[in-house]
Amino acid sequence: MAAAARLAARARPLSRPNPGVAALVVAETRVIARGWTQAGGRPHAEAAALAGLAPDVLARATLYVTLEPCAHVSERGPACTDLIIAARPARVVIGQRDHDPRTAGQGMARLEAAGIAVTLLDDPAAAASLTGFLTRMTQGRPRVTLKLATSLDGCIALADGTSQWITGEAARAHVHAHRARHDAILVGGGTSRSDQPRLDVRLPGLEARSPQRVVLTRGPAPEGTTALPAPEAIASLEGVQYLYVEGGAATAAAFLAADLVDELHLYTAPILIGDGLRALGPLGLADLAAAHGRWQFRERRQLGSDSFAAYLRTR
Numbered sequence: 001m002a003a004a005a006r007l008a009a010r011a012r013p014l015s016r017p018n019p020g021v022a023a024l025v026v027a028e029t030r031v032i033a034r035g036w037t038q039a040g041g042r043p044h045a046e047a048a049a050l051a052g053l054a055p056d057v058l059a060r061a062t063l064y065v066t067l068e069p070c071a072h073v074s075e076r077g078p079a080c081t082d083l084i085i086a087a088r089p090a091r092v093v094i095g096q097r098d099h100d101p102r103t104a105g106q107g108m109a110r111l112e113a114a115g116i117a118v119t120l121l122d123d124p125a126a127a128a129s130l131t132g133f134l135t136r137m138t139q140g141r142p143r144v145t146l147k148l149a150t151s152l153d154g155c156i157a158l159a160d161g162t163s164q165w166i167t168g169e170a171a172r173a174h175v176h177a178h179r180a181r182h183d184a185i186l187v188g189g190g191t192s193r194s195d196q197p198r199l200d201v202r203l204p205g206l207e208a209r210s211p212q213r214v215v216l217t218r219g220p221a222p223e224g225t226t227a228l229p230a231p232e233a234i235a236s237l238e239g240v241q242y243l244y245v246e247g248g249a250a251t252a253a254a255f256l257a258a259d260l261v262d263e264l265h266l267y268t269a270p271i272l273i274g275d276g277l278r279a280l281g282p283l284g285l286a287d288l289a290a291a292h293g294r295w296q297f298r299e300r301r302q303l304g305s306d307s308f309a310a311y312l313r314t315r
Helices: 002-009 043-049 080-087 106-113 122-129 131-139 169-178 189-195 231-236 249-257
Strands: 022-027 031-038 061-067 093-097 117-120 141-148 155-157 184-188 212-216 226-228 242-246 264-267 295-303 305-312
Touching: 002 022, 002 031, 002 080, 002 122, 022 043, 031 043, 043 080, 043 264, 061 122, 080 106, 093 122, 106 117, 117 184, 122 131, 122 141, 131 141, 141 155, 141 169, 141 249, 169 264, 169 305, 184 189, 184 249, 226 231, 242 249, 264 295
Parallel strands: 061 093, 093 117, 141 242, 141 264, 184 212, 184 242, 212 226
Antiparallel strands: 022 031, 022 061, 264 305, 295 305
């Protein structure tokens, strides 16, 4: 299941509006087929993995899939549950239950009724690979990653607003790689007006993965950009499972104060600015106790002379 969860990264974000699912077919301890949700959501991972496998091979094989197979037929393709029943593998191992009410346990029930053994793992790696979909299903909004690039003393720009560049090329390439894994990217209206950021992906070969552009503003948004009046309005971003927020300070603070940030990405450059613009505005904290216990360390790495750290919101 851990291998299937890693494979699911290939589906993100091209599978939207469908979740990025992956499947492995294992026979006699050997992976004999694999698949992941294709661009635009079809074919599904199970269909890609099962295609072309002989019945005698499947009869002794186990299908590992990160999300419960869908149980509903759509205009875009058959239900994966029907495909699996027709293929008849010996066993299906599922990483996470599907919260979509059109499936929600029905996929597993139909497989079992057809005589196929089913195991549900509630696997953490599978959940992590589906976190955008699960957040959308359970909380009705995209999963939000907030990115901040600061000096050692917590500034994002000089006092006059000059911010290019706080970090070096390696860190900026890392940011673009994360942009390519998100459905949409958001900045504040002030940042949009003053910096006119491109908000695209500028890594060779990944230019087509540039996310949908969003601006937090009560006024008009630039052409080709979606305007949202408040952080809570991210729920209205149709088909967006993963949202990347790049600030500035007021926007970052607004998302944090609304408790809408699920993951925090901190890029720190080995420079001191002093009298510069701070990374965050007021968060509305009444005392220090309210600031503790909210963030769990996930990852740290060195990017040239800069450092990167990721933290997950503890809820």
